[in-house]
Amino acid sequence: MARNTLTGNMLIAQSGGPTAVINQSLVGAVLEAKKRKQIKKIYGALHGIKGILEEDLVDLGRESVKTLEDVADTPSSALGSVRKKPTPADCANIFKVLQKYDVRYFFYIGGNDSAETTHIINEEARKAKYDFRCYHICKTIDNDLRENDHTPGFGSGAKFVASAFMGDNLDNRALPGVKINIVMGRHAGFLTAASALARVYPDDGPHLIYLPERPFSMNQFLKDVKGVYNKRGRCVVAVSEGIADKKGTPIASLFIKEKDSHGNVQLSGSGALGDLLAGEIRSKLGISRVRADTLGYLQRSFPGVVSSADAKEARTVGREAVKASVGSYTSGSIAIVRKAGKKYAVSFKRVPLKNVAKETQHMPAKFINKAGNDVTKAFIDYAAPIVGKLPKIGRLKGVRVKKKK
Amino acid sequence: MARNTLTGNMLIAQSGGPTAVINQSLVGAVLEAKKRKQIKKIYGALHGIKGILEEDLVDLGRESVKTLEDVADTPSSALGSVRKKPTPADCANIFKVLQKYDVRYFFYIGGNDSAETTHIINEEARKAKYDFRCYHICKTIDNDLRENDHTPGFGSGAKFVASAFMGDNLDNRALPGVKINIVMGRHAGFLTAASALARVYPDDGPHLIYLPERPFSMNQFLKDVKGVYNKRGRCVVAVSEGIADKKGTPIASLFIKEKDSHGNVQLSGSGALGDLLAGEIRSKLGISRVRADTLGYLQRSFPGVVSSADAKEARTVGREAVKASVGSYTSGSIAIVRKAGKKYAVSFKRVPLKNVAKETQHMPAKFINKAGNDVTKAFIDYAAPIVGKLPKIGRLKGVRVKKKK
Numbered sequence: 001m002a003r004n005t006l007t008g009n010m011l012i013a014q015s016g017g018p019t020a021v022i023n024q025s026l027v028g029a030v031l032e033a034k035k036r037k038q039i040k041k042i043y044g045a046l047h048g049i050k051g052i053l054e055e056d057l058v059d060l061g062r063e064s065v066k067t068l069e070d071v072a073d074t075p076s077s078a079l080g081s082v083r084k085k086p087t088p089a090d091c092a093n094i095f096k097v098l099q100k101y102d103v104r105y106f107f108y109i110g111g112n113d114s115a116e117t118t119h120i121i122n123e124e125a126r127k128a129k130y131d132f133r134c135y136h137i138c139k140t141i142d143n144d145l146r147e148n149d150h151t152p153g154f155g156s157g158a159k160f161v162a163s164a165f166m167g168d169n170l171d172n173r174a175l176p177g178v179k180i181n182i183v184m185g186r187h188a189g190f191l192t193a194a195s196a197l198a199r200v201y202p203d204d205g206p207h208l209i210y211l212p213e214r215p216f217s218m219n220q221f222l223k224d225v226k227g228v229y230n231k232r233g234r235c236v237v238a239v240s241e242g243i244a245d246k247k248g249t250p251i252a253s254l255f256i257k258e259k260d261s262h263g264n265v266q267l268s269g270s271g272a273l274g275d276l277l278a279g280e281i282r283s284k285l286g287i288s289r290v291r292a293d294t295l296g297y298l299q300r301s302f303p304g305v306v307s308s309a310d311a312k313e314a315r316t317v318g319r320e321a322v323k324a325s326v327g328s329y330t331s332g333s334i335a336i337v338r339k340a341g342k343k344y345a346v347s348f349k350r351v352p353l354k355n356v357a358k359e360t361q362h363m364p365a366k367f368i369n370k371a372g373n374d375v376t377k378a379f380i381d382y383a384a385p386i387v388g389k390l391p392k393i394g395r396l397k398g399v400r401v402k403k404k405k
Numbered sequence: 406m407a408r409n410t411l412t413g414n415m416l417i418a419q420s421g422g423p424t425a426v427i428n429q430s431l432v433g434a435v436l437e438a439k440k441r442k443q444i445k446k447i448y449g450a451l452h453g454i455k456g457i458l459e460e461d462l463v464d465l466g467r468e469s470v471k472t473l474e475d476v477a478d479t480p481s482s483a484l485g486s487v488r489k490k491p492t493p494a495d496c497a498n499i500f501k502v503l504q505k506y507d508v509r510y511f512f513y514i515g516g517n518d519s520a521e522t523t524h525i526i527n528e529e530a531r532k533a534k535y536d537f538r539c540y541h542i543c544k545t546i547d548n549d550l551r552e553n554d555h556t557p558g559f560g561s562g563a564k565f566v567a568s569a570f571m572g573d574n575l576d577n578r579a580l581p582g583v584k585i586n587i588v589m590g591r592h593a594g595f596l597t598a599a600s601a602l603a604r605v606y607p608d609d610g611p612h613l614i615y616l617p618e619r620p621f622s623m624n625q626f627l628k629d630v631k632g633v634y635n636k637r638g639r640c641v642v643a644v645s646e647g648i649a650d651k652k653g654t655p656i657a658s659l660f661i662k663e664k665d666s667h668g669n670v671q672l673s674g675s676g677a678l679g680d681l682l683a684g685e686i687r688s689k690l691g692i693s694r695v696r697a698d699t700l701g702y703l704q705r706s707f708p709g710v711v712s713s714a715d716a717k718e719a720r721t722v723g724r725e726a727v728k729a730s731v732g733s734y735t736s737g738s739i740a741i742v743r744k745a746g747k748k749y750a751v752s753f754k755r756v757p758l759k760n761v762a763k764e765t766q767h768m769p770a771k772f773i774n775k776a777g778n779d780v781t782k783a784f785i786d787y788a789a790p791i792v793g794k795l796p797k798i799g800r801l802k803g804v805r806v807k808k809k810k
Contacts, residue, residue, distance in 0.1 A: 018579045020572075023799075043806060047579075057806035070799025076575030078801050083580065100809055167425075167706035170481030174423050174452075175488065179702070270683070271676010271699055278675070293701030294676055297584070301572035303796035305709070391708035394428075394475025396483050401448060401462035404505055
């Protein structure tokens, strides 16, 4: 393939919900860009497209490698993020700013909404015959981007969720009752499903897992909880924030009204769904000790709980995007592909922007049990290497003492 | 002092809310007991005094050192826990079981309620002239036991809280708005105050900290939040679950009804308080992006986030209790005393059971700022060595690019 000789400035930005490794992608891209003679200035836009529109830029070429490496290990978007769907007027304005600053290399780190934004900006450039390289860099803890075996951010989010359930299962074992934890993931249940990795001993929770991929029935949920509670004297439940009824109406949306500019209902940052479910169990099943926690923003930003595979892949995706941009393709997104074989290994490939834009992917049927309240072994096999090493959980042998007469 | 020649069996149990290091104390006591010729069988009661009353005992002498060490590193009470205030009849029955199993050494790991239970059992033994050693082993993430500079469990809980705020502050910096996190601690604000350790850069949150030691005024709270938000465009707030109004009525109790047998209102395991405060900010201040997370049970049970000082001290407290019990005192609790001097160091001393029973201690005035919405440097100096090393947080230098005309 012909070498790309297009020379100019680069602009990179971050969008959507932060992850624990989103800065790995930023730093991977910046360090690679520094090596490339086609790339002159390396601009970072603050708060995604908002920073582009307002020309709120920083000079990433002036960051030391030491600072960049420290930032790479730090959770949450170092450049700031944004949840903004650009209007057609915004897109035209963004494109004007890019031209004004002679930006020839553009990278947008984000999920499917950000891929869509990247795609629109690329279309603007194409229409204007502006010579331009336009790349999307995947991230989302939801793990719901098409073309990807999994997405950067998911492994670390999943590690946090699995760790949280490990501890919470032990807490529930010590002080029995029903415990519900609400897990992030608007339409895809991957992160909620990752709670299953917490199981070490046969009686460990989560004992039930509810995903947005299966219609949620309150009656069936109560029946399920009652069954586990009667058998074990306790029950730990993982519930996706995105559970919806048969008609597709999110259970949470019956109670929460706020929406962002992509039309998404605010599901996180509220304990409403957990409290609703706990209330139903208390009143309908008459179980007194019922608790609900919403794992909340900690899932995507807790420092120090990082999957090493995830950190490494997030770095690579950023680096590969810059490599691809100085290659022959003018646009694309870097997808993670799992190699066949028993040992976990991945490769990276460029895919067209439109392939990851807008639409998301869901948990495949083979990952969900028939009853729709648990995951399968196929899911565990899929997720375990992405998440990596989890804390070791010890348990007493607990030899019973014979009761004295 | 005369050597204690009392020979018989030992019984140990765990009570109250679990911590990340409560098993360190268990294992510290068991390993020390194995060395002591006065102690024959080592029984563990399952679920605290419930296990004693039901004679539900395990033989801890049959656990391998390997298993015990794995359990020591595992959060949450390995023997199970209980929240039960014994009636006078229960106490008499407990004492009968202890006699039946020739228990001469009794250890109860717990907070102030458990110290009270231990004290009552000891009084029963004294009245019956039963030769008996009766010890309480401190634990509580609330850090509210008298006689103690700090309590085992607090350091790790505080490390989780500080880490959570570090990540959440970065999340809030990336996607600005108002973020409230509700932190555990019924009457003592230590754990909520530990959120202050999350601050690395001058603009880092938490920007406001509300403790149960100061009366909570909704009007002042809204004024404070507005002030920070107007100045910084964002605001991270740490709120203790135990905040109460001028009359001492917990803000949460206006909404939550469930109580345990110690008469304590259920504050954790519900998102109600956070949602209430977020709702007030949304409606009264007109700020749209307001989120609330309740850190919940993760604070006391998250595996892998442990203060090494805390783990070591929890182990020592268990060991010292057994050492003291074979010494000349018939009962007591082991308190952690901080040594004078610049370098952090502690010693351990036996104190009478009644000194730690029932009453709790609060944050001293010198740890709280005048406005009652933050902590002082004295608190940071106090808490930092207990919590130990926190994740490193990197930040871009962020040299602004001059806007082009």
